[in-house]
Amino acid sequence: MEDATKSTWIVAALDQYEGHLVRYATWILGDVERAREVVQETFLRLCKEQPARIGNHLAQWLFTVCRNLAFDVRKKENRMSPLKDPETLPVTDDRPGASLENEETMSQVLRLMETLPKNQREVLRLKFQSDLSYKEISAITKLSVTNVGFLIHTAIKTLRKELLAESAKRRIQ
């Protein structure tokens, strides 16, 4: 029964976070296939963990491991092709489906978001895409909670100035 519980636990974790993690890793790596490999490895590592040890830090654990693995992969690849600067990787253009979109159809918000510093973009994604708390984001990114709060607030403030006019129309109830 213990085994069965663990297996159920893993499957539940997969169902809840698989999509989030692949999206996050894709953003870091700029490539879905490598992102999938990283996420697979993340879950295989989870299989080695005791559910009790992770408790309710599952999201934090998964994102942290996934992030570290993704950064490792990126570092390794940059060593091999030193001309590529990690900060200038065309990450967003490799979003799944992005090739189908052109500049005009890509939402204004996301385009504006790309003008923000990378650390702000990351915390925004973790906050709004994966619904993690400041505390979890702090643990994942190794930034302080205050810093996370500051980055998000600053990013929002920058964005809202240009967005408010349009947002009133497009706001989803």
Added chain:
Amino acid sequence: MNINPEDPKWTAYVLGELNDAERAQVEKELESSATAREVVEEIRLATDLLRHELTQEQAVGLAAEQRHAITSAAAPRRVRPMFRWAGVAASVAAGLLIVATLSVQSLFRSRQAAPVARTVTASLPDAHRAETDGRENAHVNPSVVSRDKEEDERNRSQLASNIQEGLQVQQGQQLQQAQQAGSPAGSGGQLSALPAYSFAEKQAYRRLAVASGPPPAAARTAVADRVDQRQLNAEAYDLISDNPFIRVTQDPLATFSIDVDTASYANIRRFLSMNQLPPKDAVRIEEMINYFSYDYPSPTARHPIATYTEVAAAPWKPEHRLVRIGIKGKDIDMAKRPPSNLVFLVDVSGSMATPEKLPMLKSAMKLMVEKLGEGDHVAIVTYAGSSGVHLRSTSGDKKEVINSAIDALNSDGSTNGGAGILLAYETAMSNFIRGGTNRVILATDGDFNVGVTNQGDLIRIIEEKAKSGVFLSVLGFGMGNYKDSTLEKLADKGNGNYAYIDTMNEARKVLVEEMSSTLLTIAKDVKIQVEFNPAEVNAYRLIGYENRALRHEDFNDDKKDAGDMGAGHTVTALFEVVPRGVEVEISAVDQLKYQQRTLDIRRVASGELLNVRIRYKDPDGNTSQLIETPVIDRGTAFNNASTEFRFAAAVASFGMILRDSPHKGQSTMDAVIEIAEKSRSGDKNGYRDEFVQLVRKARALKGNQ
């Protein structure tokens, strides 16, 4: 008050990141400052928009084989029979292994009479390669990081997969031969093209082959016989003793739950179609009677169910009266049915590989998906050694998505029903449609051999989950390893119904024609209590429903679970009644010494034969409603009874013959055929015709009685 819009606390407030004290402080400022309110409102707009835009971004999950690799790693290792066997094989000398593999081949060759020499490493036909790759990649995928014990594990699975390949080479050859021979069965690599060797059978062959090396030709038949024998013995049925006659003076009440299952009839049909008589305990007469739909009018009163009763002579014992109690659930127009949230829980264990199991289920599921609409949702959860969500809850109008997920179902591994059931219920609950149909559809041969296999535990899980408002349908498949007893209990406890799918026609009947009654519950916990009038009745006997008996006090206990009725469903129960003045042999119980029955003379003299009370609850209700119907016997002869009455009596009579019931009286196959042939009117789908055919078949096997 001085408001600083640069303070991150405003964003933190909107995002719910402040502690109680901080939040109280911010709220105080919001009350007193319009500027603060404006700042917060702007942040709120921006965050809503961001959240919307970012969550719109498409999230692709893992590839199927990656998920599989993970769920395999999470699954309990020792329990997959292929590996377990491989473990044994690994411990014997490699030389022996080669002999063993060769002997498997020679065995198969001998059965197919088509000697094609190949080694186990021979390249696979493409259809099979694709299938094998999907499964085995999980264990050889280079991105899987190996750690300590896993290496060993992988070697074993590699070994097992080699053996498996050897087997599949054989299957592939059969397939090719079938195609070359122009056999109509060659349907593009479908398993249905292969002879129906069950997984268990193959395993048994392999084991025997390992133990003894290539057996001489004469011994092979013996091996095959032994395997067949073993398979038959693996089917499990609970003992049923026919309900006895009970004297009204001993107990004037009969209390039982309705039974809408139909599995027993389909199972009997399967046996007869293989020219075998079904085991007595596989014959549940109420499920035979209720396999057929009866023409009772749809209820018009305020209740969702209506009762129809009829009394006439019992054809197998003319001095006895036969009382039919029919219940009909209201019809619901399929076009107006509430949306469905369906979770298929599919057993993909090795034993499901044979054509009449998983391949047939897949075709049946597609038929059903065809009928679903935009408002409906389908998810597929699979279970074998591990369980996983194969298809997340998907709208019924995305038929290609659903169908390709169905196509991708492959059998593999052993069966942990327990974890799968939990996961299926979780999936159903997280996609719960209020006011809609929420149902888990379990499709299995019922051989739960891993994890929670203890029947008591499984039943407790199901009973617990049934309280969530998610109903259960159980579809039984296959033969040889079929665990009828487990499945019936699961459906019974899970607010559900149970059908046995032996043919594509049956699949169509259960999943398409009767979709509304299978899926849409209109009344639950339907219980029947019949009180007999001692002035009219000497003794009575409920035909069938042996495992549906309730204690009398449970009738009014709304906490006691009972059977459920679907839209348009009919349920029929038959009582054989010994009228006052007709003697019956019942092992005598001595007259009670202290008790004296006081009878209400006025009511006893009413001439009523009996009184039927039915209790039911609305599908989402907790309090039962009562319907009462008194029944008067007008002395109708059997031949003057309604068509529906006569047909039900014929089915009951046939059931009693198959069970060798001590109460079968003058029942004969001939009489059953005669009655059934005259009561076939309104048989739209040919089920009653088929019944007549089955009785003929049984007569050929068993004789007339």
